[in-house]
Amino acid sequence: MHTLLKFITCGSVDDGKSTLIGHMLYDAKLLFADQKEALKLDSKLGSADGGIDYSLLLDGLTAEREQGITIDVAYRYFTTDARSFIVADTPGHEEYTRNMAVGASFADLAVILADASKGVLTQTRRHTRICALMGIRHFVFAVNKMDLVDFSHERFKKLQKEIRILMAEFPYDSVELIPVSATFGDNITRCSSHMPWYHGMPLLAYLENIDTGTQNAGTGFTMPVQRVCRPDQNFRGFQGQIESGSVSVGDTVTVLPSKESANVRSILQGSLPVKTSSEGHAVTLQLDREIDVSRGCVLTKDSQLFVNQLLTVSLLWMDNSRLAAGKSYFIKTGTQKVSCTVLRIHYKTDVVSGQEVPASVIYTNEIACCDIMAGTDLVFDTFEQNKALGSFILIDRVSHMTSACGTITRSLRQDSHLTWQNMDITRSFRENQLGQKARTIWFTGLSGSGKSTLANELEKYLAGLNKHTMLLDGDNIRMGLNRDLGFSEPDRIENIRRVAEVAKLFNDAGLIVLTSFISPFAADRRRAKEIIGEGFFEVYVSTPLEECMRRDVKGLYAGARSGKIEDFTGLGSPYEIPEHADLTIDTTGKTIHECVQTIIQKLNL
Amino acid sequence: MNHLDKLEAEAIYIMREVAAECEKPVMLYSIGKDSSVMLHLALKAFYPEKPPFPFLHVNTTWKFKEMISFRDKTTAKYKIQMLEYINEDGLKQGINPFDHGSAYTDIMKTQALKQALDKYGFTAAFGGGRRDEEKSRAKERIFSFRNPNHAWDPKHQRPEMWKLYNTEINKGESIRVFPISNWTESDIWQYIKRENIEIVPLYFAAERPVVERNGNLILVDDERMRLLPGEKPVMKKVRFRTLGCYPLSGGIESDASTIDAVIEETLSAVSSERTSRMIDSDGGTASMEKRKREGYF
16 A cells, blocks of 8 residues: 655745646646646636646636636645655745645645746745744755756756755755756656756656655654543543554553543554554543543653643744734644733744844744743643644634644743743733723713713723723712712812823723713813823713703702702803814714714724 | 555544534535545544534435435434435425526525525534545635635635644634545545445446436436437446436446446546536536535535
8 A cells, every 4th residue: 555745845936836746747647638638728718829737737716817826725636656645736925825834734745946047036945944844854946947047957056055055944854956847847757858967866756755754753652632432431532643652552641731640441543442553543542540531631651741831932923913922812732722822022033034033023924933821731842852742823812813823842941930020011012912902082071961871882882892991980980989089179180180090000901991070171181191191082072061951860950050069060160171182072963873983983993 | 554544544533623622513414435434434533432413414306316225224324313404495496407507506505505504503514525526625624614604715714734723713604624635536435445335336337227418427317307309218337426416417337336346447537526527517617616605515
């Protein structure tokens, strides 16, 4: 039975990746006749000269055909007399780097195309780096378009030098360079007569013969538990795939993170009972003792895994929204999925030069080194030791996008908590954590103008948007924090000052604050603005006095007119209309919903 | 491990992930050979437990008779939960493959599938799709995300890294899962042989009454088959490479009546699998992608 080689083709746009694979399948007679017919037909429709465009074999999406580019990774399957192959053909455009990384995570070997006439390009470097990040350790550089440089040996040697310099940066097990012409088929399946100076194998023969072996350096037994199988009272088995090493009936295994031990009573490989099983197999293990094991636990033997909350990682950022320290995600590694926070971005790696660049924000397609703190202890290893327990993805908690993928480079020791303590947990850190900008929305206006109703409705609306808020209401504050204050002028000033300070504290905690106070004096409001700072947003609820008096929800206007309440704003005491409010809103004749929408639009959260 | 062992382990891993992480999974069962392999894998993946999800057959009412009897026999044999869904509205309107062309496929297959998934509220549905079947399939992820209208957006697929599958969805959204994405037709046949998996006898050559139409051999499976003027059923030794609705499935002339003979023929085949299923060529090169965008499996 055949062995399987999974490989990826990558390289810059127009380096001829799809053409190379198309030609390989065509030459090796691995295409079905109707695919060949369709190919010829498609070529006639698409190109002026009617020649065969091999890339049409692979570019399968309408958008790709329309634009003549590869957007997403395509998988092709072929079998020769020597081997079965799965090839992931990946896009060259920088915009679709994450799709290229999908292909790389799947492959054991990378065929990287370089244009002989252009040499090693930015995109060649980018792709090589991403292949290395995703764990590929076998590389073949197909130096393509040799026909355009007259099959020059000198030219090939120049590229050889460039590639050797490039590969010095990366860990690898094998690197091979093959001069080819994808369009004319030189050194694809047959040795080229145009390049007698090349003594190596043609590409296909090389792929048939290379041994990529195992990817794990660690040899101990590890099996992340996928699920617990409990068909009845008598059977309790743990199902998962063996990620490294082997296990036999009678072995003592340790469960992480609990560190409890038990002996293996039986092993099922699929539905077949076996005495021993090894890396790659899907198994069900029964233990001889009842111990606590659930999904996410890892069964181990003779292996040194980390059990820790803090880890350092290399990641590829794939989301269109940016990454900043403090943001919270789900992390999935092995079969564990828990919440986590990106604590700190150490630096980003320039994908072209490989240089480490200081950064506080990471954008799409950038590679960064970060510290992550998981919500609970994680069981993991470094990627070099164990591919399955050293790789991870981050999932956005709201959009559920796979925002990042990466590899674990080390476990931070417990005393590295110092890193955490030394860090300034700033307002912006907390804002990132909550996924919002802190603001204080300061409602001012006459009693009965609709401030509290509006603030309350707005807060409900924001809650619906998953925003974290706090509402400070005049009456409520006066019953608690400010119950020592009366209505004299100094007390009114102090009332507003305290409210502003509290709003600022909540803002520092990352919250959106809504305040509802008459705050009739311009000077008080100005002081509040000074205390609160840039997040201050003043909403003047300008409902006319007559309307407020008509409403008189609390019966206060009636009380003031009958003389029971002195110095009532609007009657005995003035209300100073804000001259520079961020928003003025008259609630007369409007629904609450309309008013809330007006504020939301203006707020631009 | 040889390459079949690897493919099997990958499929089992995927099925267990779905069972562990997804709220309400279902396995689509189309009765074809790929479904037989999927069922076999599911029985293995959870053994000694039964697959912890039901199976769903979307019946167009135009399936080969032998398919339906095979389905019922299989259900009884493995004691699995088999749901059948028929688009009753379409049935009442008399939608059929003779008069309604691609509308038939849309109403009795695509719409029916969507209705069935909505009716039961399934959040994840296993399908037996393979990437070697068709060009747009070759681009699809193993965990393929669908919006509340069941539509696929090929330009914004979630990245799928290593075997860290992202199963998170919001209410109304769902995931189609293809555990045998990486299998080829040849792998399927070799696995059927190795594991001794039962498949519908229509896959093996036998004398059957057929008519030739547009280069396809169509089985006259029941009295509903409409014959064109001059058409007359003739007995021919035929087998089917794919099974669906009998008026839309083209058979091939063949002597391959054993699994070995079928494998022999498949390995030397000169046309890829789906050309003999007529619905795919209806609408040009991009037709499958179009149907998938609209919610076809």
